[in-house]
Amino acid sequence: MTTLTRQDLNFGQVVADILCEFLEVAIHLILYVREVYPSGIFQKRKKYNVPVQMSCHPELNQYIQDTLHCVKPLIEKNDAEKVVVVIMDKEHHPVERFVFEISQPPLLSISSDMLLSHVEQLLRAFILKISVCDAVLNNNPPGCSFTVLVHTRDAATRNMEKVQVIKDFPWIVADEQEVQMKEPRLIPLKSMTSDIVKMQLYVEERAQKT
C-alpha cells in the first residue's frame, strides 16, 4: 500500500476532479428527480456502479459543464464552502436548495489503494440518496428553473477572478432574493468523511411552494 503525501501530487486538483465529476452527475440527477426539465431529455447511464439519469440536451449539458469548469479552481484551492443547486419558481424565488457543504482537511495523507474505492462508495451513497429524495420532498410548482450558487470562504468579490475562467461565461454576485427562503424545512440527506474531503448534503425546502 502506497501512502501519498501533499508533495506527491496536487491534492487540491485531485479533490476538485473527483468533486466536479460527482457534482455534474448530482446536478443532472437533481434536475431529473425534481422534474425541472422534461424527462424525455434524460437518458439512463451508469456511474459509481449505480444507474443515474443524465441529460442528453447539448445546451443544458454545456451549461452545467461550464458552471463546474468555473467552480473547479475554487474547489482546488479550498475556497468553495458550499455549492448550492437552487430550484426556483417562475418568479425566481427559491423553492428548494440542494446544499453541498465541502470541507477539505488541512493535512492530507492518503493511501492510493483506499482512495478510489472508498470515495466512490461514499459518493455512490450520495447519488442513491438524491435519486430517492423526491419521497421526502413536496412537488415543485410548474415552470421551475435552476441556478448554481457558490458560497466562498472569503469575500465573493475576491474570488471573482478565479471563477472567470471561461470568457463568455461571466459570474456575478447573487441577489438576496435568490438566496433567501421563507420558512425553510431542512432535510439532511447524506454526509461523508474521507481522507481527502468531507461533504454533507442537505435540502432546504420552502414550506409553501405554491
Add this chain to the structure above:
Amino acid sequence: MDDVVLHFHPGSVVGLSSLLEQTEKLLEPFTCRPPPVFSPWFPTVPAGHQLPIRPAKAAPRINPAGGVLTAERGNSIVSTETPAKHADKTEDALCISETPNHLIPVSQTTSTSPRQHPETETDRLPVQRSWNVFTQGGFLLQSSRPLSKCFHRLVSVHRLHLHQRAKWVITEQNCNDVEKVWRSLTRSVRSSGLPTCNANIQRERAEIWVFCDVLYSEKVGRFLKDELQLSGRIHLSVHKLGNIFSL
C-alpha cells in the same frame, strides 16, 4: 412523584381541608409560557460581500409541450423557434430541442452577458436544428420483432448488452445532401417515433449520428435506410468496439 407529608398542629386555626387545598395548589406544575419566536436583530443574510456567486447566464429552458428551447431575457421568455415551426408542432413531438444557436449572439439570449454584438445578417437566419430526441411508442416499438439471427449472433459474440447504446452513422456517401437527409429525419421524428433514439448532425464532419439501444438498432437502421432512401452501407458502431455491423 414522591409522597408529600403535611405536618400541622391539630389545634391550628386553619382547618385541615384548607391546608390540603393549599398544598395541592402548591404542588401543581408551574405554568409554562412558550418563549416568543426568536427573530435575530441582525439580517439573516449577511452583508452583501458574503453573498454567493452564480453564473450570470441563466440555465436553458426547455418547453415540454413543443420541446422549444427558450432562453431568458430579463423576465421574459424568448423562443428560439420560429412561429412556422410552432405551427406544425404535434403533441407527439415531445422534446425536440435545439442546440445553442451560434447564429444568435449570446447577448440576445442572456440577460447580463457583457458581449454586445451588432445585429448582422446572420442574426436573422432561421435556427438550424441539429439535435433531436425521438418519442417512445411509435410504430416500430409496437411492431417489434425479435432480432435477426445474424444480429443476434453478433450481440452474443461481442457480449453486448441489449440496452447498450449504439450509433448509426450516415455520411455523405449514403446521400448527396446530408442537410436534406437531416431535414427528412427531423420530419419523420414526428410521425415515426423511433424507440430509444436521439440524433444529431455533425455539420463539420457532414455526418448524422443516430443513437439507439442495441435492442432496436437493427430495426432503426433498416428504417433509416428505407425512409431516408440511403445509398451504400450505413455502419453501426458501439463504444470501444467501433463498427460492428453494416446495412
